Amino acid sequence: MKIKIKIKNTFFSENFSSGFTLIEFLIVIALLSIAAAFFIPQYSDYSKREVLKNAAQELMVHLQSARNKALSGIQAADQIAVAYQVLYFSDYQATGIYAEYEDGSLNSSPLEQLTLPAVLQITWPADNPRFLVPTGKLSGSERTITVCYSGIGKHTITLSPTGLITLGDREEAPSCP
Numbered sequence: 001m002k003i004k005i006k007i008k009n010t011f012f013s014e015n016f017s018s019g020f021t022l023i024e025f026l027i028v029i030a031l032l033s034i035a036a037a038f039f040i041p042q043y044s045d046y047s048k049r050e051v052l053k054n055a056a057q058e059l060m061v062h063l064q065s066a067r068n069k070a071l072s073g074i075q076a077a078d079q080i081a082v083a084y085q086v087l088y089f090s091d092y093q094a095t096g097i098y099a100e101y102e103d104g105s106l107n108s109s110p111l112e113q114l115t116l117p118a119v120l121q122i123t124w125p126a127d128n129p130r131f132l133v134p135t136g137k138l139s140g141s142e143r144t145i146t147v148c149y150s151g152i153g154k155h156t157i158t159l160s161p162t163g164l165i166t167l168g169d170r171e172e173a174p175s176c177p
Contacts, residue, residue, distance in 0.1 A: 056155035148176035
């Protein structure tokens, strides 16, 4: 005697309909909205941190360029350069590298110029960084330059008397000075 078992396949039955129900669709939209509410502010802060980091790195490279000019003894004009200074112009949020000559004068236009984003605040030392030819050493004592983005943080660039230029890690800064 044989027993036959009949199994009904309900997966492909006539009652099956493709697509999503309205409830499923609303749940997906709600989950996406919650995820967006979390990630959009995070991305905004991330992009501001990147602006801060990139500006601090560019300024450090600009300072290193002035030191490299002093180390290599590159002459800017017919006169002999004794040092290379980096000046900061707060009105334009820009820095420039200038050659300093034996008579104490500077060349009339910068050899290199760097413009920084206007949203940043720069704390520049009163005594401009001045790198001596041919040693590349910093004239005077240690100096610090601070690049700050209010509410995001700040980076400090330290210039040692030996000419070493270092960029510190980002620190929290609720407001800039």
